[in-house]
Amino acid sequence: xxxxxxxxxxxxxxxxxxxxxxxxxxxxxxxxxxxxxxxxxxxxxxxxxxxxxxxxxxxxxxxxxxxxxxxxxxxxxxxxxxxxxxxxxxxxxxxxxxxxxxxxxxxxxxxxxxxxxxxxxxxxxxxxxxxxxxxxxxxxxxxxxxxxxxxxxxxxxxxxxxxxxxxxxxxxxxxxxxxxxxxxxxxxxxxxxxxxxxxxxxxxxxxxxxxxxxxxxxxxxxxxxxxxxxxxxxxx
Amino acid sequence: xxxxxxxxxxxxxxxxxxxxxxxxxxxxxxxxxxxxxxxxxxxxxxxxxxxxxxxxxxxxxxxxxxxxxxxxxx
Numbered sequence: 001x002x003x004x005x006x007x008x009x010x011x012x013x014x015x016x017x018x019x020x021x022x023x024x025x026x027x028x029x030x031x032x033x034x035x036x037x038x039x040x041x042x043x044x045x046x047x048x049x050x051x052x053x054x055x056x057x058x059x060x061x062x063x064x065x066x067x068x069x070x071x072x073x074x075x076x077x078x079x080x081x082x083x084x085x086x087x088x089x090x091x092x093x094x095x096x097x098x099x100x101x102x103x104x105x106x107x108x109x110x111x112x113x114x115x116x117x118x119x120x121x122x123x124x125x126x127x128x129x130x131x132x133x134x135x136x137x138x139x140x141x142x143x144x145x146x147x148x149x150x151x152x153x154x155x156x157x158x159x160x161x162x163x164x165x166x167x168x169x170x171x172x173x174x175x176x177x178x179x180x181x182x183x184x185x186x187x188x189x190x191x192x193x194x195x196x197x198x199x200x201x202x203x204x205x206x207x208x209x210x211x212x213x214x215x216x217x218x219x220x221x222x223x224x225x226x227x228x229x230x231x232x233x234x235x236x
Numbered sequence: 237x238x239x240x241x242x243x244x245x246x247x248x249x250x251x252x253x254x255x256x257x258x259x260x261x262x263x264x265x266x267x268x269x270x271x272x273x274x275x276x277x278x279x280x281x282x283x284x285x286x287x288x289x290x291x292x293x294x295x296x297x298x299x300x301x302x303x304x305x306x307x308x309x310x
Contacts (some may be wrong), residue, residue, distance in 0.1 A: 020290060022278055023306050095310065118247025126282055143286070156310060179245035180305075187243060191280045192307045194288035207308040223277030 021192060023175075024199030033201035035147060038209075043168055045209040049085050056081035059071060085214070092169030092208025094217035096156035098139025099182050100148070101220065119183030126187060138226035141190050145197045149230040154185035157204065157229065160212060164235035167212040167227070172204035240265050242272060242303040249310075251303070259272065266294045269301065277303040 011028040018025040031037060063070035095104050124132050125142070128176030131142045140151040142156075148168070151158040155173045160166070172181060174188045193200045208215070216227050240252040251272070252265035269279060273292065281289045281298045291301065 021307075022290070023308065115247040119243075119280075122241075122243075122248055128286065138274065139286060166283045172307055174304075175306045175308035177305075179247070180243065181247055184243045184247065187302075188304050188307060191282065191288050191302060191304055194282070195280055196288045203307055203309055207310075 018199070020196030021199035021203065024196060024202040025093040025191070027202060030202055033147070033198050038147060038161065038168065038201075041206055042161070042209045043169070049088065049210060052084050053081045055236060056084070060180040085210075086218075088208055089214035092167075092210070093190075093215045095169050095171045095207045096140070096153040096158055097153070098153045098220065098223045098226075099135070099186060100139045101153075116181045116183060118122050119187065121183035123183040123187045123190070126190060134226055134229055135186075138223045139222055140226040142226060143193055144188060144228055144233055145193065147197055147201065147236040150193055150197075151226050151230050152186055152189040153190075154182045157189060157193070157200075158205075158215070158230065159201075160227070160230040162234055164231035164233075165212060166207055166209065167215050169208040169215065170201065170204035171207045172200070238265075238299050238301070240269055240301045240303070242277065243305070264295065269294050269303075272303050278306060279303055280298070290297075 015028050018028070056077045059219065060074040060081065061073040082096055094103070102156055123135070127135055135141050140153055140203045143150040143152060151160075155177075157170045157172055159168045159170065161168065171215040172189060174185050175186055180188070189200075192203075212227065212231055219227060237253050237255055239250055240248050240250075240254075241248045252261070252268045254261035254265045269295055273306060279291045279304045281291050282300060282302065283289065289295075291298075294301065
């Protein structure tokens with residue numbers, strides 16, 4: 001079985017063997033993820049968002065001051081200052097596909113109902129009672145860990161950082177998800193995360209980092225309680 | 237009874253079962269695990285404390301060994 005996720009160039013001689021996830025070891029050229037690198041990336045995201053907001057707000061204000069006749073153009077600038085950060089947060093929110101969501105890329109008709117039930121049964125065995133209830137209600141599996149509190153979907157994962165105010169949205173999936181029931185996809189991500197959290201973050205691509213409320217308003221209503229629970233856990 | 241399962245399109249398939257005293261069953265499970273690892277699958281042992289461990293050989297103390305496909309950045 002050939003997996004596209006592992007077809008990577010071999011490391012140069014002398015590269016130390018990385019313990020943990022094989023997938024992370026295959027990405028030998030990537031930096032390791034730590035609290036410090038996450039903080040740095042978070043600051044970059046915040047700076048970028050501020051720059052985008054300023055870049056559109058400043059001309060809008062200037063135009064209004066210049067002449068009231070430019071008001072329509074100024075309003076367009078201000079709308080951009082609001083829409084661009086909103087789109088970024090929306091993209092982050094949509095990078096995670098909860099269980100039961102139609103955006104799975106694997107239409108329900110490609111897996112039979114019995115297989116889906118078997119997969120959900122195993123996933124239910126992997127999570128604790130409280131998390132199982134949350135998973136059933138929201139479609140997201142909660143996993144507290146060292147870097148933060150994670151919420152894994154059948155594709156993608158959120159990580160609420162300690163304190164509960166910032167969220168990171170990670171693009172990650174089963175490399176070859178063909179035919180896998182949705183529950184198994186979540187189980188794949190959950191197992192990989194539990195095996196090696198830093199390796200998991202190294203393999204995943206950071207799609208957004210910012211205030212948790214910005215992502216929450218872009219989530220499906222049924223999944224919002226999962227984010228609330230993760231924020232609560234991260235704030236402890 | 238310990239189990240080796242593979243996550244696949246059926247939900248999961250039990251590939252081997254063994255007990256500590258059953259040497260033949262354990263050997264068969266070891267061979268099956270190796271065959272799956274050679275085929276690109278990855279083995280994980282979920283622990284009761286909510287952690288999991290990557291394994292490359294059949295662990296003697298595990299109740300459940302799960303074979304999964306690799307993950308990748310999206």
